Amino acid sequence: MRKLILLVAIVLSGSYFLNAFAQKQGLEIGDKAPEIAFPSPEGNTVALSSLKNKLVLIDFWGTWCAPCVKEQPELAKLYKKYKNTSFRNGKGFEIYGVSLDAKEENWKNGIKTLNISWIQVSDLKFWRSPVAKTYNIQELPYNLLLNGNGTILAKNLHGSELEKMIIRFMK
C-alpha cells in the first residue's frame, strides 16, 4: 500500500512539473537566447554566439512585413548612434537581423534598398523557419535585446522604449 501511495505521489508530482514546463511558452527576460546560425546574403554563416561581449538586438523581420520595413530606418539611427558605445556588460551595440523572408531575391533587394549595414541572416523559410518555433514568435516585427553573455534583457521594445532600454545599459 505504501509503495502504491509513493508511486501515485511520484506520478502526480511528475505530471505537475511537466505541466508547468509545458505552460512556459517562449523565452523570458533572464533566459539565455538560443543559438542561431544562418547564412548572410553573401552566404557566410553568422552565429549569434559570435557577438559575445556586445549589446545585441535580435530583430526578427521580413521584407513582406510592412511595419518591419517601416522600422528599419529607426533601427539604422540607433545603430549609428550606439554601435561604438560601451555598455555595462559589453563593448559596442550590434543588430542581428533575422529575416523570415521566403525569396532570396526579395530579401537581398530589401537589404540593399533599405541600406541596412548591420548583420543580416536568413534561412529563407518564411514562417517555417525553426527560429519561429524556438523563439516562440507570434507576430512580426519582434525583437530581443541581449547582454554580452547572450542573456535576454528585454523583449519586443520599439521606438523610444527601445532606445530608453539601450541607454539604461550604458556604462
Next chain:
Amino acid sequence: MKTKISIFLLVAFATSVLAFSHFSSPGVPEPWTTQQLLNPADLAKTLNNPSAPQPIVYSVGMQAIIKNSIEIGPAMMKENLNSLKSKLEKLPKNSNIVIYCGCCPFERCPNVRPAMELLKTMQFTNYKLLNLPQNIKVDWIDHGYPLSE
C-alpha cells in the same frame, strides 16, 4: 537589376501605404462573409483524409506552406493576381476553392483582399478564405496541420 529594385520599392511602398490606410477601414465591408471563413481544423481534416473530396487551395502570400496548395505569389502584385485569374478561368464556377496568405493578421495582410475580390467578381459560388487571423505559424504550423514538402 534596377527594375527589380524599383519593383521592390513599389511593393514596399504600396504595402506600407495600404497597410496603414484603407486595409480594414471601419465601415468598408470585407470582400468575404463570416460564412466564407474556413476553420483551419476543418481544412486540415480534409487534407489528412485523401478519400474526402479535396478543394483547390491557392497560396496568395509568400510561400505555399500548406500541403498540396498551389503557389500564386503575393496577390497584391498585379502579375500574380493575373496568374490566379488565368488559372480560375479554366475552372467551373462552382469549384471548391480555398484562398490563404498567412503572412500577417488579416487587417494588415495586403494579399487576401485582392484575391477574394477577384473570385467575387468572377462570380465563383463555392470559395472560402482560410481563417488565419494571426498568421500561418500560429494558426496552422503550431497546430501540427499538414505542410507541403
